Amino acid sequence: MRRRSIADFMKQFVDSLIQQGYFPGAPVQVVYAIAMVLAAFIVLSVFVAPLAGVTSWLERRVWARMQSRVGPNRVGPQGILQWIADGIKNLLKEDLIPAAADKLLFPLAPYIVFVGFLCTFVVIPFGANLVVADLNIGILYLLAVTSIVVVGILMAGWSSNNKWSLLGGMRSAAQIVSYEIPAGLAVLTIIFVAGTMSTQGIIKGQGWAPWDWYLFYNPFTFIAFFLYFTAALAEGNRTPFDIPEAESELVAGYVTEYSGMRFLFFFFAEWGNLYVIGAVATVLFLGGWQVPPVGNAFIEGVLQFVVFFLKAYLWVFVAMWVRATLPRVRVDQLMALCWKYMVPLSFLCVIGTAAWMVVLPHGSRWASVGMFALGVLILGLFVRRLRYQIHNAKPELYLRPYI
């Protein structure tokens, strides 16, 4: 049986409705367009909003545990519905636009940021069949739409007519534009290896076993992964690169003048973006939804979904962990890190991978297994260091998660 994507199912459904005469006289294209808008709305409300919301709850909760606090635990079991309460609260707030702000750009900016984040969900797959559109330029599209975010942030910074906002917007523009380069080059190494820009194609080029992942394909992709993750943290304005909204320096950066739902849109995008970062890392480097063959198609589909989610959320968790641990870098240090270290290193990765492709066009099994062993070794050393720290932490560790 040919595997069909959701889009095919949807087209079939709409076609059948047209044949049954539900939309007499309407042009077919208009019906399609309306159906797509409806589908987008459903996807947004059913999937993306809870995703960003639950990520926000998870972040607050994880962060609280790391800081020996409790965190939100009142709304719903363990406070998991906190984001709904926050959303309702922010919707009911007064829609405040400062008198000196630009009347057109100020309300527009949150939506542009939001659109930039939302469009990424088009190409992110959750399973072999669960993808909105398997574009053949998927990754390029992803890099392109995430760049829209910076326009929104600059707009917010400029239109607020607030000096802190302006400084935050400028910092953000400089930061995101700079870090697009190492991120793009790190992605390019994987495009070299996979030979395709389609997200599904990249995942299909990998296997379920870790040594079949592109992460361990060769030493250069291994480095590229860390480059990508660091650059993505910087693009997502996450600590240690959260200088555009550094609350102790710039009050709140470009969101200083925003309140209510507009404020929430920025953070909606930020938390959703956190998931996008994890998902893209999973697609490119960690084998995506690949699972061992099970036999039953339904179980396999569910497994693929779960595996993809867990892998993506692992990196979301790491980003939260990093945020709870590290201080913030300074603007000039941030730029120095990008231009002096990460850009040359990512070029090295691209050239190295290209050379590798020439020498070993089909990859090397030994190199993959060797890199996998190295990865396990690094993880082992990290865990050992972690154990040492926990062992040496004399004060009572608050490890009980259910307070």
Add this chain to the structure above:
Amino acid sequence: MGEAVYPESEVFHTEDMTISVGPQHPSTHGVLRFVVRTDGEVIGEAIPDVGYLHRSIEKIGEKCTYHGYVPYTDRADYLAAMFANQGFCMAAEKLGATEVTRRGEFCRVIACELNRIASHLISVGTFGQDIGAITPFLHALRERETINDLMEEICGARLTYNYIRIGGVGYDITQETCDKILVFLDHFDPIVDEYNRLLSYNKIYIERLANVAAITKEEAFQYNLVGPNLRASGVKWDIRRDIPYSVYPELEFEVPVGHGEKGTIGDCYDRYWVRMQELQESSKIVRQCLKMMPKGPAISKVPRKFKPPAGEVYVRVEAPRGDMGYYVVSDGTEYPYRVRIRTGSFTAMAIIDKLSRGIMVADLIALIASLDVDAPEIDR
């Protein structure tokens, strides 16, 4: 001649931006305000604007009796209220030639050093927060809560203690509380190591602080810096050691000074590091006091109508923010004729303008945090 088509001032010109940092800015530690002139991210000058938290504490001193003024001194620096209490009481005792009981002195030192730990915890915690690491701040506040609990057991208050009275202390520290303090110190000493592992040795943290806004020894003298800020510049000066008061001469403790741990002497990291070491020194002092504490009354007999003979006196105590001086003039009545409080934060504010020239906005925040200026203490 390649003359510019437009005069520079008409089309292509740059403007300095004047930003008001505070008084509601999140990292000015209360209600400070700086008028900052910046060229993009680089600061041209940052002029401190003090006075937002002025409560006329000195003037109130002229309207209260000596006993009645002690609670007001709490508010002079509410993060280290014990030292403000002690400074005023020592001044009053010196005026009235009042003896302090020996047990009272030990109680004072224990309470003060615990308060110093609490105050330094706030200082290093908010320092981390200003640099962007929020976890150390909450971990520091966690330990400070325990100290607040201990303080509550000692004197019934958690922030404004009103514990030290003229002639001794208000309440004796019971054996039970002593045991609890010891348990806390056993718990606290390893935690300093943990802070070091989490924050002090963090690469980003060191990069942010080392070589930033270094104060030389000469500058420190010129601008009259005191306390940890002075010691960070490499000057071994501590009122507890050099102008001894209370029972400090009997106690053994080190005076940590800045050695340029990760950068130059007197940079932000040194100021941070001196405070981290003082945490351990204070813990040591409290341990010694708990061992040496004699039996006896906690407060000597002091007349309710305390009327010191006419005269004037200046006493200094080593508060967490440095030399805290009380200048009290008596005219022989029940009320002081004049009370003047000299605090470390106020003088530290003056050097910010000089150091801020040419550093970045983020460094200014680090500089303010490293000087540990405290709004109530600046304005009184």
